Amino acid sequence: MDTKTLEVEVIPPVRPGRRRRFNAEEKQRFLAEAEMAGQSISSVARRYGLSASMLFHWRRLAEEGSMSSLGADEAVVPESEVKRLQAQVRELERLLGKKTMENEILKEALELARPKKRTSPPSLPPRGGSR
Structure with a gap:
């Protein structure tokens, strides 16, 4: 055996x-x-x-x-997490671009709304009293 x-x-x-x-x-x-x-x-x-x-x-x-x-x-990192974070970055970049554009528009509006400064002082009436 x-x-x-x-x-x-x-x-x-x-x-x-x-x-x-x-x-x-x-x-x-x-x-x-x-x-x-x-x-x-x-x-x-x-x-x-x-x-x-x-x-x-x-x-x-x-x-x-x-x-x-x-x-x-x-x-x-799971691929789904990577994709979610990439989408979040794209959205944040889009929002940043939008806010940057709004900021530029507001700066231009402020420049247009401000009164122009004169280079020479306005003429004052003479002292002495008569007009």
Whole structure:
């Protein structure tokens, strides 16, 4: 009879409430390990005490090119947030242009409304009393 040895992997429990942070290199290493033959996202996630959905999320980010910003220690902002902020900037630029134009119009109106200063003083009646 042929005896096959079974390999059993013991996965240590993860303490609840402990939030771990991973840098971009670690995330890429987990994903590379999951891509190896005979491995899966779920098995790698169990081995390191991670959520499989987190690894799937990291894989999607890597496919979109967002993992490169993680390597530069930059914040990743959702595309919807970027679009919302760009629309807000456009609206603020439009309002600034409108206010600048109003300011110029008001300056011109003030210049037209101010009385012209004379260069010579007005002639005064002679002193002495008769008109």
